[in-house]
Structures are given as structure tokens and as C-alpha cells.
Amino acid sequence: MTTLLTLNEVHTHIGQYHILQGVNFEAKEGQVTVLLGRNGAGKTTTLKTIMGLTPATKGDIAFRSQSIKKSPTYKVAKLGIGYVPENQGIFADLTVEENMKVAMRKEDTATLERQQYVLELFPDLKKFWKKAGGHLSGGQKQMLSMARAFINDSQLILIDEPSKGLAPIVVEKVMEAIVEMKKKTSIVLVEQNFIMASRIGDTYTLIDDGRTVNSGNMQDLIYDEELKCKYLGIG
Amino acid sequence: MELLVNLIINGLATGMLIFLLAAGLTLIFGLMDVLNFAHGGLFVWGAYAGIFTYMLTESFIVGIIGAIVTGALLGLLTEKFIITPVYGNHIQQILITLGLMLVLQELIKVVFGPNGVAVKTPSYLAGSWEIGDVIIIKYRLFIIVIGFVIFGIFQYMLKRTKIGLIVRAGVQDKEMAQALGIHIKRVFLYVFMVGAALAALSGMLMAPYSGVIYAEMGMEYAILGFIVVVIGGMGSFSGSLLAAILVGLAGSFMAYYVPVLSLAVNMILMAIVLIFRPQGLFAMRKERTS
Numbered sequence: 001m002t003t004l005l006t007l008n009e010v011h012t013h014i015g016q017y018h019i020l021q022g023v024n025f026e027a028k029e030g031q032v033t034v035l036l037g038r039n040g041a042g043k044t045t046t047l048k049t050i051m052g053l054t055p056a057t058k059g060d061i062a063f064r065s066q067s068i069k070k071s072p073t074y075k076v077a078k079l080g081i082g083y084v085p086e087n088q089g090i091f092a093d094l095t096v097e098e099n100m101k102v103a104m105r106k107e108d109t110a111t112l113e114r115q116q117y118v119l120e121l122f123p124d125l126k127k128f129w130k131k132a133g134g135h136l137s138g139g140q141k142q143m144l145s146m147a148r149a150f151i152n153d154s155q156l157i158l159i160d161e162p163s164k165g166l167a168p169i170v171v172e173k174v175m176e177a178i179v180e181m182k183k184k185t186s187i188v189l190v191e192q193n194f195i196m197a198s199r200i201g202d203t204y205t206l207i208d209d210g211r212t213v214n215s216g217n218m219q220d221l222i223y224d225e226e227l228k229c230k231y232l233g234i235g
Numbered sequence: 236m237e238l239l240v241n242l243i244i245n246g247l248a249t250g251m252l253i254f255l256l257a258a259g260l261t262l263i264f265g266l267m268d269v270l271n272f273a274h275g276g277l278f279v280w281g282a283y284a285g286i287f288t289y290m291l292t293e294s295f296i297v298g299i300i301g302a303i304v305t306g307a308l309l310g311l312l313t314e315k316f317i318i319t320p321v322y323g324n325h326i327q328q329i330l331i332t333l334g335l336m337l338v339l340q341e342l343i344k345v346v347f348g349p350n351g352v353a354v355k356t357p358s359y360l361a362g363s364w365e366i367g368d369v370i371i372i373k374y375r376l377f378i379i380v381i382g383f384v385i386f387g388i389f390q391y392m393l394k395r396t397k398i399g400l401i402v403r404a405g406v407q408d409k410e411m412a413q414a415l416g417i418h419i420k421r422v423f424l425y426v427f428m429v430g431a432a433l434a435a436l437s438g439m440l441m442a443p444y445s446g447v448i449y450a451e452m453g454m455e456y457a458i459l460g461f462i463v464v465v466i467g468g469m470g471s472f473s474g475s476l477l478a479a480i481l482v483g484l485a486g487s488f489m490a491y492y493v494p495v496l497s498l499a500v501n502m503i504l505m506a507i508v509l510i511f512r513p514q515g516l517f518a519m520r521k522e523r524t525s
Contacts, residue, residue: 051414077416089411091404102400103415148415 002029004064004156004186005050005081011058012042012049019045020056024212025205027156032178032187034201034218036194036232042210043190044086047158050188051083052076063156078105082149082157082185086164088141092134096125096144099133103148111151117184118147121177139170146177156186163193175200194234198222206231237368242487248375250483251382252444255437256456257463257475258389259430265406265470267423269318270325272332274434275457276339277313281306281435282448283347286354295357299439306435309339310428318427336454343450351449354442378440385433386476393472402426406470434460462501466508468515478516 005027012020020042027033035043048054050061052073061069068076077083091099104111119126122143128136133144142162149157162178163171175196178187182200191197197204197218204221206214208231221227228234260274284305289298317335321327355361356374363372393399405412405419413419441456442448463482467474482501490497508516 053410053414072418073410073413074416074418077414083414085411085414089408089414091407091411093407094400094403098400098403101397102404102412102417105416152416 001031003027004029005188006062007046007050007059008062009059010046010049010056010061012045012054013057014045014054019054019210020049021210022059022212023049023207023210025215027186027188028203029155029186030182031202032182032189032200034197034204035188035190035207036197036204036221037207038231038233039192041207043207044160045210046207047083047085047160047188047190050076050158051081077152080153080155082152082154084142084145084149084157084159084162086160086190088145090133090136090141090144092132094133095130096133096136097129099144099148100125100151103151105152110153114151114153115147118150121180122147139166139173142166142170142174143177146174146181150181150185154185156188157181158188158190160190161192162189163191163196171196194228194232237370238491240369240371242491243484244371244375244379246484246487247382247480248378248444248483249486250480251378252437252441253456253459253463253482254382254476254479255385255433255440256460257467257479258385258472259433260457260460261464261467261470261472261475262402262406262426263430264464267318267322267426269322269427270328270332271313271318271430272329272457273313273317273335273339274332274430274460275453275455276336277306277309277431277434277453278438278441278456278460279343279448279450279453280309280339280438281432282438282442282452283343283352285435285439286352286442286448287347289357295360299436302435302439303432306432306438307428309435310431311424313431314424314427336457340450340453349450351447353447354445356443360443374443378444381440382476385436386472389472459501462505464515465505466516468518471515471517474515474517 003026007023007025010020010023011018023042023046025033035046037043045054049056052071056069060067063079063081068079091102094102100115124140125144125147128140133141136144146159159178162174166174171193178200181187189197189201201218204216204218205212206227213231214227256274256278260271263269263271281302285298285302288301289295292298313335317331321331360374360377363370393403401412401417401422405417405422409419459482463475463478466481467478482504485500485504486497489500
């Protein structure tokens with residue numbers, strides 16, 4: 001299986017704080033790689049570092065064997081990495097349609113077909129097509145953010161805590177959508193909800209205090225009570 | 236009735252000139268989070284470059300083009316060499332752009348001379364129309380029309396074109412716009428150039444309206460521009476238009492009915508807005524990363 005993304009001993013400083021102190025993991029094509037860890041472990045910063053929003057100060061990040069450590073965010077996105085931030089990043093004054101349009105880098109047939117696909121995946125977006133992004137519910141914003149990341153033939157999508165603050169029934173829908181999107185793209189997922197993470201993840205990376213402490217197949221972690229207890233506080 | 240119409244036309248014309256100045260300011264402020272106190276310098280350079288081009292070519296239209304080009308070029312240089320090193324630092328922005336404002340103002344005296352320059356309205360825009368008892372000064376109507384036309388063009392661009400969507404998205408969340416593949420720094424540069432060109436156009440149009448141009452006029456009008464941006468809401472183009480009209484009309488009516496308050500009325504309006512709606516009347520919503 002082809003390796004899409006590699007993080008090798010990545011360090012990130014934000015101001016005077018040394019947030020990431022050695023993050024290592026690989027994301028493979030066609031898989032969902034889940035980043036797990038306690039609050040403040042550095043999962044969100046890892047995604048931001050990949051996107052170039054909080055640039056790495058040491059180590060290397062490679063996408064399809066090409067280093068993107070020093071690439072500006074817009075170039076990282078253009079290489080084919082979509083990003084769904086924790087706060088969804090919806091442009092509140094733009095309608096759903098405008099949010100989608102602003103994300104489209106091309107308006108060719110393939111992009112319009114992908115738009116059709118995400119509208120079938122998230123029918124609510126079609127229903128509220130002319131509604132301002134700021135007036136959508138939390139779940140609808142999450143769906144719009146995911147749809148936007150998917151619209152440009154992204155080979156890899158980074159999704160940060162998609163279940164955060166959502167009702168269980170909406171979480172279920174979001175999870176189904178991620179499973180569906182997995183058929184067309186690869187995903188790096190940050191998720192606190194271990195039940196959700198274990199159901200959709202293929203591999204995992206455990207991050208603690210800004211460092212990778214363990215990686216492997218999700219099936220192995222599900223049965224490793226010691227690891228779950230030590231780093232996730234489960235069990 | 237005629238008095239009312241005349242006061243409204245006066246107020247609208249002044250409002251439109253302030254709007255053109257404030258429109259650039261609000262875009263620069265809203266999108267780039269840059270406090271550009273040199274905006275008045277771009278305004279006065281537009282006035283001088285435009286009027287001298289007008290005098291040389293005897294064409295008011297060529298003068299307007301000259302002002303716009305001068306403003307855009309100065310905007311390009313300002314963004315590249317002055318603003319870029321101080322992105323994200325408001326204190327440094329205030330200091331460096333205030334310094335630039337003074338440099339631009341003094342350069343006017345070096346290049347065009349220290350004395351004010353009298354400006355004549357082009358013959359086809361001079362004079363007035365009399366409709367019953369109402370006297371409509373042609374140039375004021377011209378400014379109102381230009382103001383609405385420019386508002387219309389920008390509204391169309393902002394609401395109906397992809398570049399407009401990108402600017403509106405960037406105003407709301409720069410990080411997310413970049414994460415969608417938008418080269419926001421380049422957008423910043425273009426917006427800065429457009430803002431500077433609008434300031435220069437405003438200066439050029441102000442010249443025949445006030446009848447004289449002088450180096451210090453930039454700072455005087457820039458303050459009005461900032462008041463309008465605060466009242467209208469940062470980043471809101473429509474807000475700037477409505478606030479500019481409000482400021483223009485308030486100034487016009489106060490100057491006639493309560494002259495003693497005419498200079499203070501803008502500050503009073505701004506204070507009221509800051510007390511009851513500090514984000515401005517039409518501020519755009521911003522969603523930030525937690």
C-alpha cells in the first residue's frame with residue numbers, strides 16, 4: 001500500500017511553547033489513520049503543522065515523497081490535502097453554495113460530479129443551499145466543511161474532531177459519511193471519541209505530550225487495555 | 236422643501252467622497268487586519284497626481300485615470316515594502332504607517348510645492364441645474380452618481396464573482412481560506428492596491444469639490460474614513476456606504492441647523508455606535524479557530 005504522508009521527528013513551536021516534540025507517523029493510501037491522545041497532547045497542532053498553519057521547526061513532512069515542511073498552506077492544499085478544522089472553518093456570511101464555490105479550484109466536470117456526490121452524501125447541504133453558513137447547525141457545518149475539503153479531488157483529508165459537540169445521532173451520520181468518503185480518498189482523523197475512532201480507523205498513532213508514543217493497527221489497540229488505559233484513560 | 240433637497244444632496248456628495256476613501260480602508264482593515272494610517276497620504280497623492288495630470292492633459296477623465304494608477308502603484312510599493320514586515324503587529328503598523336503618512340505629505344510639498352493649489356471644476360461638470368426652487372450643483376450630483384456606480388461595481392464583484400467570494404472568505408477566516416488553496420498574500424496585495432486606488436480616486440474627486448488641494452488634507456479626510464469604518468463595521472463594504480452617507484448627511488444637516496455641533500457630530504455618532512454596537516453597524520461575522 002502506497003505511503004501518502006510521512007511525518008519524521010516533527011517538532012513545532014508556537015511562540016515560546018514547544019508543542020510538538022517528535023511526532024512520527026505514516027498515512028497510507030485508502031486508509032483512515034487516527035491520531036489519538038488526551039486533550040492537549042498535540043493532535044490538532046499536528047494537523048495544523050501538516051497544513052503549514054503552524055510550521056514545523058524541526059524534522060520533515062513528506063507528501064507523496066515530496067517534502068512539504070516549508071511549503072505555504074495554500075501550496076499544501078493545492079498538492080491535494082484537504083483540511084476540516086476543529087471549528088469547521090465555515091465562512092459564516094457566505095451561503096452553503098458560496099462556501100462550496102470558494103473551495104473549488106476548478107469548475108470542470110469532475111469537480112461538479114464530486115459536488116453531486118457530496119450533496120447526495122449530505123442531503124442537508126442541498127436543502128440549505130442558499131442559507132448562510134453561520135445559520136447552519138453544528139452538524140450541518142461539519143458536513144459542509146467535509147464536503148468543501150472533498151470537492152477538489154483531495155488525495156488526503158485531515159479531519160479534526162468531527163464528533164465534537166454533536167448530538168449522537170449526528171455523530172452517527174458523520175461517521176457514515178467518513179466511511180463512505182474513505183472509498184474515494186485517504187483520511188487522517190483526530191478523534192477523542194474512541195468508539196467512533198475504533199469503528200472507522202484502520203491504523204492509529206498515539207500522541208502524548210507532543211510525542212508519538214505508539215502506532216499500529218486499530219484492531220490491536222482495541223484489545224490492548226493497558227495502552228488504552230495509560231494514554232487514553234479508557235478501561 | 237428646496238432647502239431639504241439641497242442639504243440631502245450636499246450630505247450625499249460628501250458621504251460618497253468619504254465612502255470612496257473608507258471603502259479601501261475597510262477592505263484593508265477587514266481582510267488584512269492592517270491599520271493603515273497612511274491611507275490619507277494615498278488620498279492626497281491621488282488628488283495631486285490626478286489634478287496635475289488633468290492640468291497637463293486638460294482632460295478630467297485622464298486625470299482620474301492618473302490618480303487611480305498613482306494610487307495603485309503607491310499601494311503596491313506600500314504593501315511590499317512597508318506593510319509586509321509588520322503584518323500581525325498593530326503597534327508597529329500604526330507607527331510605520333503614520334510615519335509613511337508624514338513622508339507622503341512632505342513629499343507632496345517637495346514635488347508639487349508647499350502652497351495649496353486651486354482647482355477648477357471641468358466646464359461640463361461646472362454650474363447647476365434649477366428644478367423649480369431646487370438648485371442642483373452638477374459636480375455634487377456627479378460625485379453621487381460615481382459613488383453609487385463604484386458601490387454597484389464592487390458589490391457585483393464581491394457578491395457575484397469568484398474573486399469577490401475569495402475576498403469575503405478571506406475577511407472572515409484567513410487561515411481557512413489558505414487551507415482551501417487560496418494564496419491569501421497575493422489577494423492581500425491586490426486588495427491593498429485596489430484600496431489605495433479608491434483612496435486616490437476619492438482625493439481626485441474631492442479636489443474640484445473643495446476647490447483647493449493642500450498637503451495636509453489627507454490626514455483630515457483619513458480621520459473621517461476611520462470614523463466611517465468604525466461605524467459601518469470592519470470589512471463591510473455596504474456598512475461603509477451607509478455609514479458614510481450617515482456621516483455626510485449628519486454633517487450637512489448639523490452644519491445648517493446646529494453649526495456649533497457640526498464638527499463634533501461625527502465623533503458623537505462614533506461614540507454612540509461604540510457604546511451600543513462596538514463591532515459596528517454592519518460588521519461581518521468571523522469564526523475563529525478556538
